[in-house]
Amino acid sequence: xxxxxxxxxxxxxxxxxxxxxxxxxxxxxxxxxxxxxxxxxxxxxxxxxxxxxxxxxxxxxxxxxxxxxxxxxxxxxxxxxxxxxxxxxxxxxxxxxxxxxxxxxxxxxxxxxxxxxxxxxxxxxxxx
Amino acid sequence: xxxxxxxxxxxxxxxxxxxxxxxxxxxxxxxxxxxxxxxxxxxxxxxxxxxxxxxxxxxxxxxxxxxxxxxxxxxxxxxxxxxxxxxxxxxxxxxxxxxxxxxxxxxxxxxxxxxxxxxxxxxxxxxxxxxxxxxxxxxxxxxxxxxxxxxxxxxxxxxxxxxxxxxxxxxxxxxxxxxxxxxxxxxxxxxxxxxxxxxxxxxxxxxxxxxxxxxxxxxxxxxxxxxxxxxxxxxxxxxxxxxxxxxxxxxxxxxxxxxxxxxxxxxxxxxxxxxxxxxxxxxxxxxxxxxxxxxxxxxxxxxxxxxxxxxxxxxxxxxxxxxxxxxxxxxxxxxxxxxxxxxxxxxxxxxxxxxxxxxxxxxxxxxxxxx
Numbered sequence: 001x002x003x004x005x006x007x008x009x010x011x012x013x014x015x016x017x018x019x020x021x022x023x024x025x026x027x028x029x030x031x032x033x034x035x036x037x038x039x040x041x042x043x044x045x046x047x048x049x050x051x052x053x054x055x056x057x058x059x060x061x062x063x064x065x066x067x068x069x070x071x072x073x074x075x076x077x078x079x080x081x082x083x084x085x086x087x088x089x090x091x092x093x094x095x096x097x098x099x100x101x102x103x104x105x106x107x108x109x110x111x112x113x114x115x116x117x118x119x120x121x122x123x124x125x126x127x128x
Numbered sequence: 129x130x131x132x133x134x135x136x137x138x139x140x141x142x143x144x145x146x147x148x149x150x151x152x153x154x155x156x157x158x159x160x161x162x163x164x165x166x167x168x169x170x171x172x173x174x175x176x177x178x179x180x181x182x183x184x185x186x187x188x189x190x191x192x193x194x195x196x197x198x199x200x201x202x203x204x205x206x207x208x209x210x211x212x213x214x215x216x217x218x219x220x221x222x223x224x225x226x227x228x229x230x231x232x233x234x235x236x237x238x239x240x241x242x243x244x245x246x247x248x249x250x251x252x253x254x255x256x257x258x259x260x261x262x263x264x265x266x267x268x269x270x271x272x273x274x275x276x277x278x279x280x281x282x283x284x285x286x287x288x289x290x291x292x293x294x295x296x297x298x299x300x301x302x303x304x305x306x307x308x309x310x311x312x313x314x315x316x317x318x319x320x321x322x323x324x325x326x327x328x329x330x331x332x333x334x335x336x337x338x339x340x341x342x343x344x345x346x347x348x349x350x351x352x353x354x355x356x357x358x359x360x361x362x363x364x365x366x367x368x369x370x371x372x373x374x375x376x377x378x379x380x381x382x383x384x385x386x387x388x389x390x391x392x393x394x395x396x397x398x399x400x401x402x403x404x405x406x407x408x409x410x411x412x413x414x415x416x417x418x419x420x421x422x423x424x425x426x427x428x429x430x431x432x433x434x435x436x437x438x439x440x441x442x443x444x445x446x447x448x449x450x451x452x453x454x455x456x457x458x459x460x461x462x463x464x465x466x467x468x469x470x471x472x473x474x475x476x477x478x479x480x481x482x483x484x485x486x487x488x489x490x491x492x493x494x495x496x497x498x499x
Contacts, residue, residue, distance in 0.1 A: 018232050025216075025225025027306060073222050104220070 010109060024074045028099055030054060031124060032079075032108040033067035039119045044111035049084040052110065062110065075099055083114055136494065144479065148472050149418045152435040162446035170441060177437035178430065179312060179328040179446050180393040184386030186335050187379050187430045191256075192424045193343065194375035195355030198411045201245040201376060205383025206403035207271045208237035213307075213388060213397055214279070214298055218287045222306030224314065227392055230307070234384035241267070242380030244355035246373030253358070257421070264407055272400060277325045298399050308395035335382070336426050351375055355422070408466070412436060417470035420479075436468075437460065 032054075036046045046064040053059045054070050055077055062068060081093045091114055099106055105124040112120035143150065162171070183330055184202065212230035223227050245263060252259040279285050280296030314327035342348045348387040351373045353361045362368050387406065391397050414424060417432020447456035 012233060014235070015411075018229060021229040021232070022219065022221060025221035025223055025229060027220040027222045073225070097461040 010095055023101065026075070027071060027073050028102055028103070028109045029105045030070045030072060030077075031105065031106055032060075032062065032070065032110055034062040034110050035065055035067065037111055037112055039109070039117055042117065044115050044117065045086065046084045046111055048086055048088075049115070050081060050110050050114075052082075053080045054078070075101060079108070079113075081110060081114065083110070087118075098125070144300070144475075146418050147475060148468060149431060149435060149472075150417050152439060152468075154470055156435060156438050156442065159442040159446040162449050163442040164445060164449060165442060168321060170438065173441045174434055174438055175322065175324060175439075176244035176312075176393070178312040178433050179325040179332070180390050181331045181410070181413065181433050181437070182429060183335060183389045184383060184406060185413050185433055186332070186339065186426070187386050188414050188430070189339055189424055190342070190351065190375045190382075191379045192419070192422065193348070193355055194351040194372055195358070195422065196249060196372060196375060197260075197421045199376065199379050200257060200264050200407045200411065201242070201249075202379060202383035202386075202410060203264035203403050203407040204241040204245060204267050204386035205234075205238045205380035206406045207267065208234040208241060208325045208380070209384035210388030210391070210397060210399070210403060211237060211271075211275075212384070213304060213391060214275070214285075214290065214302060217302055217304065218285050218290055220287070220306065224307075224310050226307045227310055227388060230388050231385050234388065235381055238381040238384040239377055242377035243373060246376035249376060250372055261267065261407075268404065271403075275399060300399055302397040302399055304391060304395050304397055307392045309387065309393060311351055325393075328393075331389070338342075339424070339426060347371070347374065383467065408469070409436075412438060412466075414470050416468055419475065421478045422476075452453070 019090070022033065032052055034046050034050045037044050048064065050062045051059050054072055057070070057072075060068055060070070061115060075098050076096065078094065078096050079098065081091070083091045083093075093114060095113065099121075100123075103123050106109070107122045107124040108122065109117075109120045149274070184206075187202050187205065188199055190195065209230065212233035215233055216226045216230045231387065248263060249256045249259055274283070276297045279298050280291045285291050285296075290298055290302060303483050309325075312325035313329065315330075317324045317326045342351070350366045351363070351374075353364070353366055354368050354371050358368050363370075383406075387403065390406075391402065413432040413436040414428055415432065416436045417428035417430070419425070419428035419432065443460045444458055447453060447458075447460060450456075
């Protein structure tokens, strides 16, 4: 009886470990963009220059109308933004966010994020 | 060996015992200058290959300890590892979590395959190696059936990059970009321009400690007893068949892990061929290191992988520089890997016969002195 319990417990631990590894290792693609966007009637203008770093990774620069691709893994992420507005104002923001496990791609509207709009993170379905 | 044997005979005996590594050392010493490679390049290549292959070769030690010879069944573990890799690639699990998830996924498959192999090998006592060799061919057929026809139909595969254009079956090559060298580059260390895959070596060291510890456990001692004499072990209450099965299961599981470490280093999986040569090359490597069918140490693994792959690296270029054809070196690689297994097995049989004759002579001399 004790042997069976130990074996069952070992199986449960392995399954839980698999679920944990699945969650932290699941790859997602982020498409951060520096484009003028209109969300629910609000218009957010692109910035002169935006530098981003996701999860402490390499810093990347985005100029007006730029869109880049960043591969990440896991559900929790941190984005660090340094932006220069058209009026020359410098802004620095760090934001933590979570993504859905099963969604592969997300569009990150950086001007909307800087302006504080919650709709800055949108699921993205590529055209086949 | 009797005390009155001359030093010369003792030396010859030692040479004979280590003939295969000596042979390889001599070939390598001749081939290195012919190849024209720098020592830095060779050291880097050997380090990479030690990291890539050692785990797989270490998987062979436990069945040898249990007297089951060289386990050609590690190919089955390699297949389990590959199936784990196919799943994580399909699910897009990347990085170290992906690699470890592939390892975890390979465990139940490896255990089942190991259990089956162990049971079959128990039915073929004394002919374990050839049985394991043929079993690997048989299971390769089953693997191909599952991967070529089962995946995408019975087993769901979502990623279009993995599935053949007809809609089912896995493509010939699986890109492991998500886990490529994640372990090797986890702890970056560069000394004198040479990259050292520290994390991989740490994992290999951990396995070495496990093997050393395992030998001292009750099960490990039972395996050694079974390896020495099955009949005596049975008489002393050891469940011989169970012990042999466990040794094969452990070996198969470790082979699955080894294959994943091997493929994360390469970064591409040849779906239908990657595992085929694994058994042959691992066994050739351990034999080159001076191991035999009945005795192998951890040092044999590292010496063997080092020497075997040193020759792998230098022989094509040495062949090209010597004859003008790189193909000669390629031919030499395959010829040597198969040849070394044959030579080692023949030497083992000769040595066993000679040791038996020598023991008989010693016994006869002792009886003569008593009279």
